[in-house]
Amino acid sequence: MASVTLSSVHKAYGDTKVVKGISLELKSGGFLALLGPSGCGKTTTLRMIAGLENVDAGTIHIDSQLVDGPNVRIPPEKRELGMVFQSYAVWPHRSVKENVGYPLSLRGVSKSDIDRRVKEALDWVRLAAFADRMPSQLSGGQLQRVAIARALVAQPKVLLLDEPLSNLDMALREELRGEIAALRARLGTTMIFVTHDQHEALALADHVAVMNKGVIEQLDSPRTIYEAPATPYVAGFVGGSNLLEGTAADGTFTSHGISFVLPDSLKTVTGPGTLAVRAEAMALGQPDGTPLPLLARLFLGHSMEFRLALGDQILRVINSADEAAGTGTLTARITAAHFFPASRT
């Protein structure tokens, strides 16, 4: 267990700046999710913490030790970390037992201790019965469990997870998500988890850093990220909000020349800005709603999704009711929203 501190970390590949000044501090035992779309710099950030890439500027500390910075480059093998890769990275030429025992054998652990600790680690991931199998005999979910056991067996200072669940199908993903949470509760290891899946990030981590184009847009608890997004980008990415550009005045918000009544909490805002409205935060078919052309209706099982035209923009509305079936126009009233004044965006 160790803390991780990044200060003003920069990284570029050629002319492409991938990470543009990231600072964060993760306490020992914390669980941080780096969340963002592909190309936002989250994987590069994780790989710099791992030592697989080096920073161009800034510093990385693990506990109080400077591991990367000007004139200091601690290679990955000296950082005492564990890492789980998206592609599992289980060595196909070694058995399950040999894969998991590898980090211990490099640390000069005695043969009997290796056997004991490998067995223990395989117990954590419920693979004790598979110790002598070769990787080609395992399923994707089992391979990823081997990778997790291998990453944890030597009690790393920090466990790094690079999109560990995205190669698995939905059911397995949910199962392994539960197992990672249980392991974390049991071992208390500091963990950093890279994902593009907001549900994964919100469900697992106690801190979420939402990244966009090489910077952290917001670093907060999952609840704060969801309920109080700091920027329109966070609101759009995490909540799946509709982002409306326009002007607020006298308790209404006008976008594309169409006015909406603002909810009570936003009656006082004025001026140009972005209104972030969750797909679930609109009531349809209400008499005081704004009439909008209906483009499409999609049945989602537990609810319906309606697509409404707002100028050249499409509004997504998810609603449990099946109001106004058959009509070409629906009225929509905003029930909750976040307003970001233009100066802040």
Added chain:
Amino acid sequence: MKRTIALGAALGLFFVLPLALLLTRAFGVDWIAIWTASDNLRALQGTLITSLGAALFALTLALPIALLVTRTALPGRGLVRGLFTLPAALPPFILGMGWVSLANPKAGLLNLALGSGTFDIYGSIGISFVLGIAGLPLVFLPTVAALSRIDSSLEEAARISGAGPVRTLLTVSVPLAAPAALSGASLCFLFAASAFGVPYLLGVTATPPTPTLTTRIYAEILMGAEGLSRAVVLSLELLVIAAIVLLASRALSARGAVRLASGKGISIRPIELGRARWPLTITVFALAIALVVLPLLAVALTSVQPVWGQLSGLSTKHWSAVLANPRTIDATLRSLALATAAATLVTTFGLAIAQTKKRSLELLSTAPYAIPGTVLALALVVAFSRDVRFVFLDRIAFVFAVANTLSMLLIAYTVKHLAFGARNAADALAQVDTSLTEAARLSGASPMRAFFDATLPQLRGPLLAAFVVTFLTCVTELTLSVLLLPTGRDVLGTLLFELQSYADPGSAAVIACAFVLLVIVLQLTQAVATRKAAR
């Protein structure tokens, strides 16, 4: 379907039937007595030792160099890659000539410089050495390919587990690439066991002579009708060795393919070499130059030495003699014509075979390449000559009077190298975007028209590559030519063989130089054409 039958029948007539007839020739012959005759046992021993030596030499050289060029920041690693691939484009016989010019115990340039007898290229060590260099790309290229395909996270996982860069190479990269390297090494073994020119050049006149199965078969054929049955039985022995090695190679590469299944193609950051950087660079380049470039320079120097083995000024007398000799011109024109025809046939038939998408036909078409040339030539002779006679001409030229046409040689060239056309076309067809052809059909093109307008342009690069490789291999082909050439005719390969083996290394060097120039020109042309097509 009709086409499949026609192609199958052609391969049956010119490949399967001759091999079957070769087998029937072995009936009623006491082959155990022949296999265990002391001369033949020594030939078997020679084949096994030189082939094993060549394979091990190629493997020990190729693996570390493949690691250096794929995993480290070695300066000039692109050039190193090219230099160690170069032997693939050269006939082994020319490399052998180069090493004779360098390390003939009396007349070799190295021995002239360092004292007579310092190096001796003749004998089994010399054969292993030269065939190892010639077969190096067979190990080097698949090893480089395997190392480039390893999912980089497998190596990164080792680093994070606590292994340093070198340890990671030894415990992860090398084991993962090992099947490909070993499969390549067994192909190198097969290549060496099938070789005829180099073992003849360096084995027959060695003291003591180092016979191999191929040179024994050749000697038996020279003996006439009586020797033929012994040659047949020995060639079956060679065929058994080839089959065993080929099976081993295929099993190994199948295992390797499983291990490399999920390559992501992101390359791991190259290892900085630190203080070892310059010593390693110098060693690698020195090796490349000594093994590959030096023998070519020696051939060039030999071509302008007035007297072989004496450093006494330069002269163009060999060049003018060779270039003015009607025999040379005759052989050159014949070789160019034959190689052009063979390359055209290989490309056309290869494409036709690939288009049938019949796995069995594809396999059958690649089989002749794995058969040692000596065996294939003997099978064709047995099949197509009712009355086998031998004619001695000059001191060495000999032919089968009955199979006495250039068409026989053309058929042999085509059958032997059909694999180039079929494999290239099959790989290319697998990558063709069929929707382009379908779009042409829907635009109103007939199947034929759509093929020429939409499919063929996508195949141009690989087909051109197949043409060039076949052409270059055939233009100085030696083994098939020596056994199948009609009386009184020469091709470049046999002329080179005759001049080098018997009388006139200087003139042989002139032909070799001309060929190396041709290789360079054609490879550059092809590289430029491919680059243009890629753009």
